[in-house]
Amino acid sequence: MTSNGHTAPPLLEVRRATKLFGGSVFTGKPPTVALDDITFSIPDGRPSITAIAGESGSGKTTLARMLLGIISPTAGSVLYRGRDVSKMRGSERTHFRREVQPIFQDPFESYNPFYRVDHVLTTPARNFKLGKSKSDLQTRVDEALEIVGLNPAETLGRFPHQLSGGQRQRVMVARALLLRPRIILADEPVSMVDASLRATILDSIRKLNRELGISVIYITHDLTTAYQISDNIVVLYRGSVAEAGSVERVIKDPSHPYTQLLVQSIPQADPSKRWGEAPVRGDMDRAGPATGCKFADRCPYVMDVCRQQSPPLFQPQPNRVASCFLLRESKVAPSPDVASVFDLPATATPVFKGARS
Amino acid sequence: MTTAPPAGAAPRSTDAGAALTIEDLKVYYDTPEGVVKAVDGVSFTLKQGERLALVGESGSGKSTLAMALMRLTKPPGRIAGGHIYTGDVDLVALDQREMRMRRLDDIALVPQGAMNSLNPVMRVDDQIMDGIVDHIPDGQKPPPKAEMRERVRSLLGRVGLAPHVARMFPHELSGGMKQRVAMAISISLDPKVIVADEPTSALDVVVQRQIMQTLGRLQEGLDAAVILIGHDMGLIAQFADRIGVMYAGKLVELGPVQHIFQDPLHPYTRLLIDSLPTLERKKDFVGIPGLPPALLNLPDGCVFHPRCPRFMSGKCDIESPGLLDARPGRTVSCHLYTEAHR
Numbered sequence: 001m002t003s004n005g006h007t008a009p010p011l012l013e014v015r016r017a018t019k020l021f022g023g024s025v026f027t028g029k030p031p032t033v034a035l036d037d038i039t040f041s042i043p044d045g046r047p048s049i050t051a052i053a054g055e056s057g058s059g060k061t062t063l064a065r066m067l068l069g070i071i072s073p074t075a076g077s078v079l080y081r082g083r084d085v086s087k088m089r090g091s092e093r094t095h096f097r098r099e100v101q102p103i104f105q106d107p108f109e110s111y112n113p114f115y116r117v118d119h120v121l122t123t124p125a126r127n128f129k130l131g132k133s134k135s136d137l138q139t140r141v142d143e144a145l146e147i148v149g150l151n152p153a154e155t156l157g158r159f160p161h162q163l164s165g166g167q168r169q170r171v172m173v174a175r176a177l178l179l180r181p182r183i184i185l186a187d188e189p190v191s192m193v194d195a196s197l198r199a200t201i202l203d204s205i206r207k208l209n210r211e212l213g214i215s216v217i218y219i220t221h222d223l224t225t226a227y228q229i230s231d232n233i234v235v236l237y238r239g240s241v242a243e244a245g246s247v248e249r250v251i252k253d254p255s256h257p258y259t260q261l262l263v264q265s266i267p268q269a270d271p272s273k274r275w276g277e278a279p280v281r282g283d284m285d286r287a288g289p290a291t292g293c294k295f296a297d298r299c300p301y302v303m304d305v306c307r308q309q310s311p312p313l314f315q316p317q318p319n320r321v322a323s324c325f326l327l328r329e330s331k332v333a334p335s336p337d338v339a340s341v342f343d344l345p346a347t348a349t350p351v352f353k354g355a356r357s
Numbered sequence: 358m359t360t361a362p363p364a365g366a367a368p369r370s371t372d373a374g375a376a377l378t379i380e381d382l383k384v385y386y387d388t389p390e391g392v393v394k395a396v397d398g399v400s401f402t403l404k405q406g407e408r409l410a411l412v413g414e415s416g417s418g419k420s421t422l423a424m425a426l427m428r429l430t431k432p433p434g435r436i437a438g439g440h441i442y443t444g445d446v447d448l449v450a451l452d453q454r455e456m457r458m459r460r461l462d463d464i465a466l467v468p469q470g471a472m473n474s475l476n477p478v479m480r481v482d483d484q485i486m487d488g489i490v491d492h493i494p495d496g497q498k499p500p501p502k503a504e505m506r507e508r509v510r511s512l513l514g515r516v517g518l519a520p521h522v523a524r525m526f527p528h529e530l531s532g533g534m535k536q537r538v539a540m541a542i543s544i545s546l547d548p549k550v551i552v553a554d555e556p557t558s559a560l561d562v563v564v565q566r567q568i569m570q571t572l573g574r575l576q577e578g579l580d581a582a583v584i585l586i587g588h589d590m591g592l593i594a595q596f597a598d599r600i601g602v603m604y605a606g607k608l609v610e611l612g613p614v615q616h617i618f619q620d621p622l623h624p625y626t627r628l629l630i631d632s633l634p635t636l637e638r639k640k641d642f643v644g645i646p647g648l649p650p651a652l653l654n655l656p657d658g659c660v661f662h663p664r665c666p667r668f669m670s671g672k673c674d675i676e677s678p679g680l681l682d683a684r685p686g687r688t689v690s691c692h693l694y695t696e697a698h699r
Contacts, residue, residue, distance in 0.1 A: 055561035056532075164648050165415075194414040194649075195588055199632045199642035206642075221561060224591070228634040228642070251636065265566040267591035269633040271614045275566055275595055 009082035010041035011215065012067060012100065012183055016336065017076035019062050019239075034062040036239040037076070039336040042183060042215050044081075046344040049209050049216040051226035051247065053262075054236035063236070064187045064219050068102055069093075098128050101176035103205075105188040107168035111160035117168075118156050120175050128179055144174040147212070148204040166197030173204050177212070184208060185217045190225065202229050223266055227251045232342040235259050238294040241313065244338035245320030256322040258295045293325070301326055319343050375442075376582035377403040377426075377464070377550045382439035384418070384425045393652045395421040395434070397606040400680070403550065403582040408573075410585040410593040410614075412629075413603035414649050420469070422603070423554045423586045427466050428456045443550060461488050465548035467572070469555040469586075471539035475527040481538050482509045482523035489545050512541040515578070517571050533564035537571065544575055551576060554586045569596055590633050594618060602626045605650050605660040608680065612687035622689040624667050659692065667693060 017038050023031025036059075042050065054060045065071045066078055072086040079085065080096050088096055104110055111120060121141050124130075131137030142152040148170040160168060169189060176184050186205060190198040206229050208214045220226050226233055227247055234244040235256070243256040254260045264276060288294045293306040305325050314327035319341050321333045333341065384396040396418040403409050413419045424430050426441055428448055441448040443463045448456060460466075468474040476484055486509060490499050499505070510520050516537040527535055536556060543551060553572060557565040573596065576583045587593055593600060593614070600617045602610040602625065610623040621627040628645045647664035650656055656663050662673040672692050683694040 055563065167648075195590060196414055196629055196632050196645040199634075199644035202634075203642040203644070223562075224634045224636055227636055228639055261563060263636075265562040266636065267562070267565070267569075267589065267595045268636060269591040269594050269618070269630070270635070271594045271618050275570065 008044050009079070010339075011044040011081065013041040013079040013082075013337075014038055014063070014066065014073075015077050015079060017063075017066060017073035017078060019059075019066065019071065020074045033239050035059045035066070035073070037336075038063065038236075038239075038241065039076075039338065040234060040241075041337050041339045042217065043339065043344065047209055047213045047215040048231040048342070048344050049206070049218055049229055050339070050342070051218045051220060051230035051233040052236065053220055053223055053226050053233055055221060055262075057238065058236040059239040060219050060221075060236055061187060062239075064102075064185055064217070067185055067217065068100060069096065094128070098179050099182045101179055101181040101184050103169075103172050103176055103184060103186040103189045106192055107165050107172060108160075108192070110172055111168065113160055115159075116156070117158055117160055117163065117171050120171065121156075121178060124175060124179055130178065140178060141174075144178045145171070147177060147207065148173045149200060150174065164197065165193045166200060169193055169201050170204055173201065173208070177208060177214075181214060183215045183217065185219070187219045188221070189218075191220070191222070198225070205229060223251060223262060224268075231345060232339070234338055235262070238288050240294055241321075241323060241338055242295065243320070243322040243324075245317070245322075245341050246343040249317060249320045255316060255320065255327060256295075256324045257299045257301055257326070259322075261298075293323075295324075313338070315341060374404050375402050376405045376407070377584075378440075378442040379426075380440040380442070382422070382425060382441065383437040384421050384430055384434055385437040387433045387435070388653070391653050394606050394655070395652060396425060398439070399603075399606075399608045400439075401601060401608065401611055403584065405549070405582055406577070406580045408576065408583045408585065408596060408598045409601060410587060410597035410599070411601045411603055412587060412590060412593055414588060416605075416649050416652065417603040418606040419586045419588075419603050420554055423466070423552050423584065426550075426552050426584070427460060427464060429466075458492060461543070461548060462492055462546045463548055464550040464552065465543035465546070467536075467540055467543045467551060467553040467556045470559055471536040471556075472527070472532060472559070474539055475535060477527050479526075480523070481513075481525055481527070481530075482506070484538070485509050485512060485523075485542055485545055488542055492546055508545075512545055513538075515544065515575060516541045517567075531564075532560050533568060536560065536568050540568075540572060540575065544579060547579055547581075549581055551579075551581050551583045552586070553583060555588075556585075557592065558587075558589075565592070566595075572596075590629065602629070605655060606652060607660060607690065609661065609691070610687075610689045611680075612684070612689075616684075616687060622683055622687065622694065623661075623691050624665050624693075625661050628666070659690075669693075 017035055019035040020031040021034050023029055052060050052063060066073055069085040077084050085096060125137055131140055145152045145155055150170055190201050193201060202225060205216060209216050218230055230247045233247045233250050235242045237258050243250055243259045250259060251263060254263050289296050292308050293311050296302050296306040303325060311323045311325045313321040313323050313333040314330040315321045315333040316327050316330040321338055321341050380400050382396055382399045386393040386395055399422060411419045425436055430436055436449055448459060486505055493499055509523050513520060513522055518534060518537050557568050585596055597614045600614050601608050604625050610626045617626060618630060621630050631643050632645055645664060650660060658674040658676055659678050662668050669692060678690045678692045678695055680688050680690045681694050683689045
């Protein structure tokens with residue numbers, strides 16, 4: 001990284017990425033647009049937590065898989081430190097695979113039930129040739145488990161079924177951590193875990209960011225936990241960015257009608273704040289409008305222009321963009337990269353206090 | 358009354374306004390390692406038109422209880438004791454055929470994951486009619502087709518579905534629509550009690566709100582009682598009148614939703630509520646220390662004592678607290694309130 005940090009390319013970048021699935025030239029069936037021209041980046045040097053939120057079908061998992069290099073975009077590109085991920089080969093790809101670590105949704109399916117939990121920790125260590133000696137590796141494993149709040153003596157040597165869902169998911173966080181990544185991508189890491197155990201997992205993810213300086217991409221449908229752990233949020237609707245910016249701004253004062261609908265629908269754990277009876281139009285499962293704003297068919301404020309043109313990203317405040325014609329008095333965002341308006345933590349945290357190997 | 362009726366108490370006549378009375382219900386699973394007491398001595402009463410939510414972690418016994426209320430407990434599970442009264446009838450004492458007639462008519466289930474509870478090769482209207490036809494008493498003829506069709510149409514309307522859904526197959530419907538079909542089936546014979554087992558667990562927030570609001574309207578229209586089973590405290594805060602908190606097969610606290618959220622009595626309930634993320638302000642996460650106990654090997658005394666921040670040595674680890682009427686309309690099973698009572 002250069003000294004001023006601004007000239008360095010972003011750590012991870014999605015540039016004008018579109019992903020289509022299915023469709024047929026023979027039957028004329030149009031493909032499904034899972035992601036539609038998304039531009040988004042994770043800057044180098046100022047680690048933060050970014051939430052990518054949306055309902056089923058919003059494209060959030062497609063985006064996650066693209067960021068991990070599991071699938072390639074149909075158009076556009078995914079770059080890691082300025083290099084196209086889909087063109088990486090050999091040691092470069094191994095390096096990328098090591099620096100961007102996933103944590104998946106289901107802590108039950110990520111394990112082979114016949115192996116002890118040590119297996120998920122030692123396999124990546126072996127593949128990436130971590131540790132100079134056995135004892136060095138053991139120290140690293142213990143350290144990673146301790147960071148996520150697990151006692152190595154009580155965890156290692158056990159079979160997956162002997163651990164709770166929360167513990168299993170924290171071993172997965174430790175596994176990601178073991179490789180000392182720059183970015184952790186967590187895809188719904190707590191949606192299958194009991195409420196009382198969610199807190200500890202989210203806390204360990206927050207710690208990775210605050211104390212170890214790892215950037216986190218938190219993919220979720222749950223705006224409450226997104227609000228709690230993230231600095232910034234990107235709200236996706238049918239593969240496009242509806243709204244993005246500082247989480248305080250977007251969740252506390254949503255400006256896109258879709259974000260408003262989402263926030264109003266959150267079941268708040270407070271009986272004095274019951275849901276309103278605000279009517280909900282339409283259903284996400286129906287095919288969206290072919291032209292214009294993708295939310296036009298459900299929007300309570302729909303105007304003629306919404307059905308004719310796709311709204312650009314407007315920037316009503318310095319730390320927020322939203323793609324809605326209701327904001328057309330505001331300036332159009334100068335950059336398609338929604339991360340350009342993000343509030344980032346002020347100081348750069350050193351990446352791992354110890355030396356990286 | 359200071360404690361719940363002891364095991365084996367004679368059936369008492371139920372309250373006039375009670376839609377459902379559960380007395381000392383026990384559901385056990387016989388496993389090779391021993392008997393798992395999934396529901397162990399739960400008692401409560403549900404008034405007509407009331408919404409009660411049962412909340413608990415996985416393994417707390419809440420879904421086992423829901424299945425037992427429907428008498429759908431499958432081996433190796435069995436109802437090991439207790440009574441379930443709807444009106445004057447004890448569902449536990451009924452034989453399979455009689456129980457079959459009670460289901461849908463008296464007590465109906467809105468299942469968890471409607472996507473898996475509908476028959477994939479039957480059209481929606483046939484599935485709705487199936488239950489209605491099955492409840493026609495022996496010797497009576499089913500109503501004419503036109504009348505049945507009209508009935509299906511009206512049921513679909515009540516759950517917010519268009520009439521043309523009647524001729525569709527489940528795979529043509531979205532998750533939310535399938536859940537609505539499941540609700541239409543459950544209200545088809547105007548039950549007095551609706552058991553909703555995590556009815557929205559696989560749905561997005563917007564659809565979840567729509568489904569829960571529909572369920573609320575149906576319940577009000579029927580003046581039925583609803584038992585909502587769930588682990589999402591947010592959803593429960595939105596929907597319920599009263600909350601029952603389950604822990605390791607026992608009901609540890611029961612009270613009105615406002616009171617439980619404002620002033621939880623049981624230390625477990627307090628930790629559960631404190632662990633919830635809110636939209637109010639960013640805060641540090643507080644988890645509940647420790648893990649839920651293995652049901653095969655429950656701790657002595659209070660089942661929560663190994664995790665309890667207010668554990669009293671020599672009391673909580675020895676003696677099991679009964680269910681106490683700690684405040685008007687509120688019961689709790691905790692020695693903190695035994696002391697206060699004496």
